[in-house]
Amino acid sequence: MAEMRRVTAICNGTAIDHIPSGHALQLLKMLRLDVGRSNPISLVMNVPSGKMGRKDVLKIEDRELNQEELDRLALIAPKASVAIIRNYAVAEKRRIDLGEELVNIARCSFSNCITQNPNEPLPHRLRVISAEPLEIxxxxxxRGQDVDEVADYIL
Ligand SMILES: [Zn+2]
Incomplete structure (x- = not known):
């Protein structure tokens, strides 16, 4: 618990803990919180963590991430813990669920894939072949997708 205090407590919002070290910015990109006018965000990187060695922590004020948004995060931080904060206390804990298929979360990265054809609108479907190591x-x-680049192909 002491390690969480490194980040300013927030009144209301979402706290994401146990993000693999160095990936918090990628997470923001996947949540589309990296552009335009967004909610206040506190970001701490490379916090020592007993469980993981080093980790990132992200707190988003005045915004409760929904399950669809959380499931996106499974691509990068499947083991992150998520807490919904209300009035400075943990109101709910949410799980990130990778599932078996990602529908309309990211697109196939290959330009000659049928999903890239604007005349043939299809849902974007990526199958999860294995969770550890992640293979989609x-x-x-x-075609196999490059997991490190998947944030660039988020819809
Ligand atoms: Zn494809």
Whole structure:
């Protein structure tokens, strides 16, 4: 618990803990919180963690992430713990669920995939082949996706 105090307590919002070290910015990108006018965000990187060695912690004020948003995070931080904060206290804990298929979360990174054809609108479906290590493949063309680049292909 002491390590959480490094980040300013927030009144209302979402706290994401146990993010793999160095990935908090990628997470913000996946949540589309890195551009434009956004809620106040506290970000702490490379916090020593007993469980993980080093970790990142993210707190987003005045915003409760929903399950669809949380499931996006499974691509980068499947073991992160999420707490919904209300009035400075943990009101709810939420789980990040990777599931078996990611529908309309990220697109296939291959330009000649059928999903890139604007005349043929299809849902974007990426299959989870394995969770550890993370391996995902396009449900249409079957090509493996580069997990490190997936944040660039978020819809
Ligand atoms: Zn594809």
């Amino acid at each position: 493949r396009c449900a249409y063309c079957g």
